[in-house]
Amino acid sequence: AQSVTQPDIHITVSEGASLELRCNYSYGATPYLFWYVQSPGQGLQLLLKYFSGDTLVQGIKGFEAEFKRSQSSFNLRKPSVHWSDAAEYFCAVGAGAGNNRKLIWGLGTSLAVNP
Amino acid sequence: EAQVTQNPRYLITVTGKKLTVTCSQNMNHEYMSWYRQDPGLGLRQIYYSMNVEVTDKGDVPEGYKVSRKEKRNFPLILESPSPNQTSLYFCASRLQRAGDGYTFGSGTRLTVV
Numbered sequence: 001a002q003s004v005t006q007p008d009i010h011i012t013v014s015e016g017a018s019l020e021l022r023c024n025y026s027y028g029a030t031p032y033l034f035w036y037v038q039s040p041g042q043g044l045q046l047l048l049k050y051f052s053g054d055t056l057v058q059g060i061k062g063f064e065a066e067f068k069r070s071q072s073s074f075n076l077r078k079p080s081v082h083w084s085d086a087a088e089y090f091c092a093v094g095a096g097a098g099n100n101r102k103l104i105w106g107l108g109t110s111l112a113v114n115p
Numbered sequence: 116e117a118q119v120t121q122n123p124r125y126l127i128t129v130t131g132k133k134l135t136v137t138c139s140q141n142m143n144h145e146y147m148s149w150y151r152q153d154p155g156l157g158l159r160q161i162y163y164s165m166n167v168e169v170t171d172k173g174d175v176p177e178g179y180k181v182s183r184k185e186k187r188n189f190p191l192i193l194e195s196p197s198p199n200q201t202s203l204y205f206c207a208s209r210l211q212r213a214g215d216g217y218t219f220g221s222g223t224r225l226t227v228v
Binding site for chain 1: 119155156157158160173205207214215216217218219220221222
């Protein structure tokens, strides 16, 4: 069955430290992959996406993610975290065929940033 | 500004009283979707629409209705709300190409008592 796993429910990092949020997926074909961020009381905002080409993708707010087919992973990284990065982060996989691909969502990772 | 607008942001209602949550997008997106977000269950799709007059069920459609009479609007209707529909609801839209990400609304916090 298609699924997305975000192994870390909650992560705390210090401001200025590097960050890596993990995402593993189960899907037979080449997936469309997304990372979204949800700040408190807000909707979800697209950080970055991948569906072909260079496996290292750059997103907004200084985030990047690397697609590793052999590991079925799409981990999100940031070299230096800012206090404003505290939020909930969701990984999603676009599964299915054509334009009607359905998004399979992970349960999210809550990021706290210590000053 | 390109956006998805949901109204209301917060709503408390009583069991059985019909309500509508509106959703409008100004990006000429073909694809629109409704999600509910619940702790421990994540985001679950309620209904989606690939274009005007084309709607289909998502994962949790029971107790909900939608319509897509115009491209920009995709209202969510709860004809007889129940307490188990207490949730945070999001409307989202995207272009027809599946590789494009969604633009989400700010959410509607619904409480049914």
